[in-house]
Amino acid sequence: MIFALGHYLNRKRMAWAIFGVMTAGMLTFLIPTMITEIHGNPAIQHMHINQASGSMEGKEVRFGVQASAYWNILTTVISTGSVNSMHDSSMPVSGAMEMLGMMTNCFYGGCGAGFLNYYIFIIIAVFISGLMVGRTPEFLGRKIEAKEMKIATIIALLHPLLILAFTALSSWTLVNFPDIAWAVKPSNWLNNPGYHGFSEMLYQYASCSANNGSGFEGLADNNMFWNVTAGLVMIIGRYLPIIGPVAIAGILARKKYIPESAGTLKTDTGTFALMTYAVIMILAALAFFPALALGPLAEYFSLH
């Protein structure tokens, strides 16, 4: 996708810069996951058995922890939804990284969603770095102005809003109406108590909004409440982010082309790549950190 873009725009350097940021982002999630999975479960360590093979719950011997951890992250980053181990049983840090893969939702672009969101982040990064160095924010020779920024911001904030608001709704339902007379009572939704149960709900909505489909499968999600709310998240979370970027492209296309000059902010340099990376990580981390702190991080600290 990215290289096709570089080819058609005749900006191969930019394609490489984008690919570099995506790979760096993927590695940011992959490395911690690999380390925690290889180290195994500290709670099982306390039982004094041999955990040289890593955390094996929910994993197959023929893949081992390395290949499982690798695919845990790749599948959530590129939104395929296929799994080769059970994410619900992965370690807290891995769980957080899997969720972040879907929360950033912009690396590589598996089912077409990745680059759309990355493009939104580029617009934001162009605007912010333009303000920082006092140059007119331009992308591909077109000025980025208030209207495009508004669309970009709405799309960038829509994803966290959907995931967090619906996780809040389900948590609220669970706490206030645990025994309401539904086919599956909310008190029976979760397969795991405490922090991990919260992670199950958070993961479910992240997966729905981020075009993924994998799940913390302990969650009893085949019933009215989950099918309806997750369906809503899917429709809003997948279609609006397509309309937004296309609208921006349409607006930009109608603008006058400004040839590059000394005053132009270059979008194919390492500095700009770093800037995009920072924008993505800060937006994703800031938006989701409180929720992650309640789920996987709290679980991590209770285990160690």
Add this chain to the structure above:
Amino acid sequence: MKSYLLPSLKLTAVLIILCTVIYPLLIAGVAKLAPGGGDGITLSSNGKVVGYENIGQKFTQDKYFWGRPSAVDYNAAASGGSNKGPSNPEYLAGVKARIDTFLVHNPTIKKEQIPADLVTMSGSGLDPDISVQAAKIQVPRIAKVRNRSEKEIYQIIAQIKESPLLGFLGPEKVNVLKLNIALNQK
């Protein structure tokens, strides 16, 4: 309008043919070239088919090698894992119970020797393999029940264990069903 509609219809038609005819045929063709011709590879014992190579089975008797614990009790029609989180007390109690059961059946083995894969559930519930360590620590029990030398059984493991792909991709593993067939044959 027409200039949008026609190319869209054409594209839809092309994609239908590509995705529903050409792609499945291509995959089926690749499968035909694979070992087993695209069907599951079966294993036989004394001329009788006893199971599939890649679908695990349940062994509980002391004279056989045991596979990994399964959340679905090796029901091949309902593949699935336990989906228990790493801090779940219920889960940890389950692991502990499995360790204790194993120690009762294998009195010569120390806790520190038990590899994690033998007391944790697989993701599919149908894992056909165990680690080499998991096979080795079951040898004293099997040798005793079958009245055979441990050395002989270690040799069976050495014969059947599979090295990682290309020497480094994935762990070393042993197929439980193959082990048990070999045990019965000799």
